[in-house]
Amino acid sequence: MEQLPILSLSVWLPILGGLLVLALGRNRDEMARWLALVVSGVVFLITTLLLVGFDTGTAGMQFVEDRVWIPAFDIHYKLGVDGLSVLLVLLTSLSTMIAVAASWESITRQVPLYMAAFLIMNGLMIGVFSALDAVLFYVFWEAMLIPMFLIIGIWGGPNRIYATIKFFLYTFFGSVLMLVALVYLYAQAGTFDILALHDVQLSLAEQVWIFLAFLIAFAVKVPMWPVHTWLPDAHVEAPTAGSVILAAIMLKMGGYGFLRFSLPITPDASHELAWLVIAVSLVAVVYIGLVALVQEDMKKLVAYSSIAHMGFVTLGYFMFNNQGVAGGLVQMISHGFVSAALFLCIGVMYDRLHTRRISEYGGVANVMPVFAAFFMLFAMANAGLPGTSGFVGEFMVILGAFEVQPWFAVLAATTLILGAAYTLWLYKRVIFGAITSEKVEREMPPMSVREKWVFAPLAVLVLLMGLWPAPFLEIMDSSVTQLVEQVNTTKL
Secondary structure (H helix, E strand, O other), X not given: OOOOOHHHHHHHHHHHHHHHHHHOOOOOHHXXXXXXXXXXXXXXXXXXXXXXXOOOOOOOOXXXXXXXXXXXXXXXXXXXXXXXXXXXXXXXXXXXXXXXXXXXXXOOOOHHHHHHHXXXXXXXXXXXXXEOEXXXXXXXXXXXXXXXXXXXXXXXXXXXXXXXXXXXXXXXXXXXXXXXXXXXXXXXXXXXXXXXHOOOOOOHHHHXXXXXXHHHHHHHHOOOOOOOOHHXXXXXXXXXXXXXXXXXXXXXXHHHHHHHHHHHHOHHHHHHOHHHHHHHHHHHHHHHHHHHHOOOEHHXXXXXXXXXXXXXXXXXXXXXXXXXXXXHHHHHHHHHHHHHHHHHHHHHHHHHHOOOEHHHOOOHHHOOHHHHHHHHXXXXXXXXXXXXXXHHHHHHHHHHXXXXXXXXXXXXXXXXXXXXXXXXXXXXXXXXXXXXXXXXXXXXXXXXXXXXXXXXHHHHHHHHHHHOOHHHHHHHHHHHHHHHHHHOOOOO
16 A cells, blocks of 8 residues: 555645635634634644654664656655655744644734635645755745744734835745756756765865855845844744744744755865854854844844854754754754743743833732733743753764864853753743732733643643754654764765
């Protein structure tokens, strides 16, 4: 019997579901919400089948589907996952289901269009993590900008148009350079098959130019300093669920691009220009961490925190050892849980007081004790407390950095200090102490059952990954080992 096309179902079911929700038209808000939740839930269950059937002892691609798409250019509809991507696919479907549930009451206008945008984006993002043809990857990569463009532009804050255009221009400019690099690689290899591109022979000069093109594309998406400025604006203006997807998934695509394209296709250039990526990553860890300390808007603080944490990810990748690469990948998964949860926490408070200014809050634990407990767990994970998912990736990256250069490890470790400083200061000002405002006492009722169910799976995963990371590491181990061998093997 032919294998069930799990990846195609994961990509196209949410897209078709989104079109169906869109077809409901106006005045079908409740039906749109339920249909979006059911479809996103089914997609999540389908993607869990990837883990059930995943062979952790194999470094190569699994669940591969390959059909000729455009014969004239040898372009294929080819999908597959390995240890570098399977957890990101699962994270995408989980985050979308949570984003739909979190928007249940906060979005009250054009609900079918809103839910359709999230479902369609779900399919496109899974397409990015599973595409094995460069053109197919590029199509998914670009197409997912459209639903996010609509989500920020229609349901965002007062400056949403500015934030939307800035988000689009930054990411689109980077993508154009990636397209040029892919076309050049096609001219050399005669194929757009990503795995075949890993083996194409290139001179050092060719590798350097291709590496720089990929670097700009992925650095914008991660985002790395100094091309990070679109992210705080996008987060501040986006609705809560939009921020969840931005932080949990979209930032990871740049990091994934380094693993899938930059390191295996241009290994010599990666070593040659590693100093540049390491320097920029350390600037992000230290400087952006300091910037986060002085923020007065909760969303901006978490946005800058995300940039600092993603600097940790890129630092780990360019250590070129198993600890660094696996640590960076773990950090990406963990950041997906933690950042999504923190933006949801901010959304819960914003839905009640309609402000994100830290000074407007105080003593929230007195009126929302269960919420305070959830917030505490996610804040501790963001600060990298042992026993939470935030510690595992950071510890592994520091180990990997120490093996290469102890000073890298010392500078990288400042993220633990700065992360604890800005996260705990935020928590203290918002949650602890006496109630500082009548609005906090009057307009902040305890969490609803729906809100608790939204937070519960993220809390479980943060603790599970923190206390028992072995299953997560086992999934990625073979693929990480293969990738490290590739990047440490010269093509010259």
